Amino acid sequence: xLDINLIRHNLLETKRKLSSRAKGLAPLLDxxxxxxxxxxxxxxxxxKWRALRNKQSKAIGLKKLQGEKVExxxxxxxxxxxxxxEKEKExxxxxxxxxxxxxxxxxxxxxxxxxxxxxxxxxxxxWGEPPQPNFPLKTHWELGKALGILDLERxxxxxxxxxxxxxxxxxxLQRALIDFMxxxxxxxxxxxxxxxxxxxxxxxxxxxxxxxxxxxxMYSINNDGLYLIPTGEVPLTNLHREEILSESSLPxxxxxxxxxxxxxxxxxGKDTRGILRLHQFDKVELVQITKPEDSYGALEEMVQHAExxxxxxxLCYRVVLLASEDMGFGAAKCYDIEVWAAGIQSWLExxxxxxxxxxxxxxxxxRYKSSSGKxxxxxxxxxxxTALPRLVxxxxxxxxxxxxxxLIPEKIRAYFGEEYL
RNA sequence: GGACAGGUGGCUGAGCGGAUGAAGGCGCUCGACUCGAAAUCGAGAAUGGGGACAAAACCCCAUCGCGGGUUCGAAUCCCGCCCUGUCCGCCA
Numbered sequence: 001x002l003d004i005n006l007i008r009h010n011l012l013e014t015k016r017k018l019s020s021r022a023k024g025l026a027p028l029l030d031x032x033x034x035x036x037x038x039x040x041x042x043x044x045x046x047x048k049w050r051a052l053r054n055k056q057s058k059a060i061g062l063k064k065l066q067g068e069k070v071e072x073x074x075x076x077x078x079x080x081x082x083x084x085x086e087k088e089k090e091x092x093x094x095x096x097x098x099x100x101x102x103x104x105x106x107x108x109x110x111x112x113x114x115x116x117x118x119x120x121x122x123x124x125x126x127w128g129e130p131p132q133p134n135f136p137l138k139t140h141w142e143l144g145k146a147l148g149i150l151d152l153e154r155x156x157x158x159x160x161x162x163x164x165x166x167x168x169x170x171x172x173l174q175r176a177l178i179d180f181m182x183x184x185x186x187x188x189x190x191x192x193x194x195x196x197x198x199x200x201x202x203x204x205x206x207x208x209x210x211x212x213x214x215x216x217x218m219y220s221i222n223n224d225g226l227y228l229i230p231t232g233e234v235p236l237t238n239l240h241r242e243e244i245l246s247e248s249s250l251p252x253x254x255x256x257x258x259x260x261x262x263x264x265x266x267x268x269g270k271d272t273r274g275i276l277r278l279h280q281f282d283k284v285e286l287v288q289i290t291k292p293e294d295s296y297g298a299l300e301e302m303v304q305h306a307e308x309x310x311x312x313x314x315l316c317y318r319v320v321l322l323a324s325e326d327m328g329f330g331a332a333k334c335y336d337i338e339v340w341a342a343g344i345q346s347w348l349e350x351x352x353x354x355x356x357x358x359x360x361x362x363x364x365x366x367r368y369k370s371s372s373g374k375x376x377x378x379x380x381x382x383x384x385x386t387a388l389p390r391l392v393x394x395x396x397x398x399x400x401x402x403x404x405x406x407l408i409p410e411k412i413r414a415y416f417g418e419e420y421l
Numbered sequence: 422g423g424a425c426a427g428g429u430g431g432c433u434g435a436g437c438g439g440a441u442g443a444a445g446g447c448g449c450u451c452g453a454c455u456c457g458a459a460a461u462c463g464a465g466a467a468u469g470g471g472g473a474c475a476a477a478a479c480c481c482c483a484u485c486g487c488g489g490g491u492u493c494g495a496a497u498c499c500c501g502c503c504c505u506g507u508c509c510g511c512c513a
Contacts, residue, residue, distance in 0.1 A: 044471060047482045054482085057494040061439030070493085077493040244431095244468095373450095375468080 232285030
């Protein structure tokens with residue numbers, strides 16, 4: 001959520017920044033501005049009436065205590081009461097309009113973010129070399145099927161398209177990769193391991209910004225109003241919703257393995273082969289909660305934490321700084337990490353690391369008490385460290401041998417136990 | 422899922438229709454005493470918002486789990502919901 005004070009005092013600047021994300025957003029800010037001033041006028045008026053009522057009610061109480069008659073004063077006060085009630089309804093209405101508008105606006109891009117669409121994305125660095133063996137390369141779904149570790153026919157039988165089913169060594173590989181990544185982030189990068197719920201309340205989804213705008217992308221439980229998490233970011237970031245943290249506890253670093261559930265309503269027909277786009281997939285997620293002045297340092301750090309995973313697995317990747325129009329809803333700045341998949345000859349987005357600044361913190365009222373005694377909104381960051389299906393796809397396709405076997409990266413053999421799939 | 426008991430400031434805990442934004446205690450901050458500390462004494466200290474202002478002081482409003490209702494007036498009475506605890510049931 002944007003800071004209403006920013007819109008009040010720097011309307012033009014805010015409009016300019018927001019416009020770089022998508023066309024048509026600037027007029028909404030005019031609307032916010034108008035609603036807000038209307039709201040404040042009405043609020044001031046109501047408060048004057050309330051002050052009057054409080055004063056007179058108190059006077060009645062005093063009189064009554066002294067045994068004086070007070071009944072004749074009730075009429076006038078009752079009238080004030082109904083005036084207030086009427087205006088309060090009007091105010092509540094304004095507030096709902098204003099709030100739903102504010103909740104639907106994306107975050108402002110950081111000044112270092114390039115303006116434009118995907119064509120303006122910048123490759124920041126590339127690591128490793130795409131493998132170029134001298135035999136025809138198979139895709140991960142061909143390899144998975146041939147090795148008997150990935151059965152997409154049967155996952156469709158169970159759940160329809162957009163699900164995966166790993167068997168035997170394929171299943172074990174999932175477990176090994178999860179374990180490997182959790183160990184790395186907890187032991188080397190200072191994250192605290194968390195095993196959170198995968199169903200959360202509506203308030204959590206509001207807090208991270210997945211609601212109200214993206215209800216159509218999520219699975220919900222109509223029995224009790226809970227939502228299946230689309231990413232581990234949701235439970236991790238919401239851990240401290242509505243809290244005032246102590247300054248010394250920051251930064252907080254959390255890592256969790258979770259499954260992720262996405263309806264993918266808007267992506268019908270995209271990435272239909274293999275396991276590149278699923279309704280349910282697994283991910284190791286990193287989250288940091290920091291002081292405002294520390295968040296951009298933390299962002300660079302987190303990208304490197306995710307990179308370490310790919311480096312350890314010896315997978316070629318590149319880091320991309322996303323342009324303003326390509327970033328997610330709440331991000332002020334975002335890096336994607338794309339891993340090379342040799343079989344399908346493509347870069348796969350395997351991690352997305354974002355600084356949300358105080359966008360989520362404002363929604364979830366997440367603050368810390370500074371040494372001066374002030375309560376200050378925290379900054380929140382999240383990033384995948386990393387997503388599993390695309391990691392598996394990359395390992396399969398990049399490490400395949402001519403005879404169809406797949407070499408297990410050395411660093412996870414301790415977790416996996418064998419040299420080949 | 423059922424029954425009962427609860428939800429009040431950083432914590433504990435009183436208040437159960439009016440002068441209470443909230444007693445007492447603990448903790449915290451500042452000051453006095455002290456060579457220093459402890460003890461003692463004094464003072465201060467919630468959050469959000471609006472107004473005014475260069476800014477602060479200041480004025481006002483809201484907030485006692487959340488949302489409604491009754492009332493001139495609600496932490497207090499009524500209704501609904503959420504959460505916590507205990508017991509019972511069910512269950513991995």
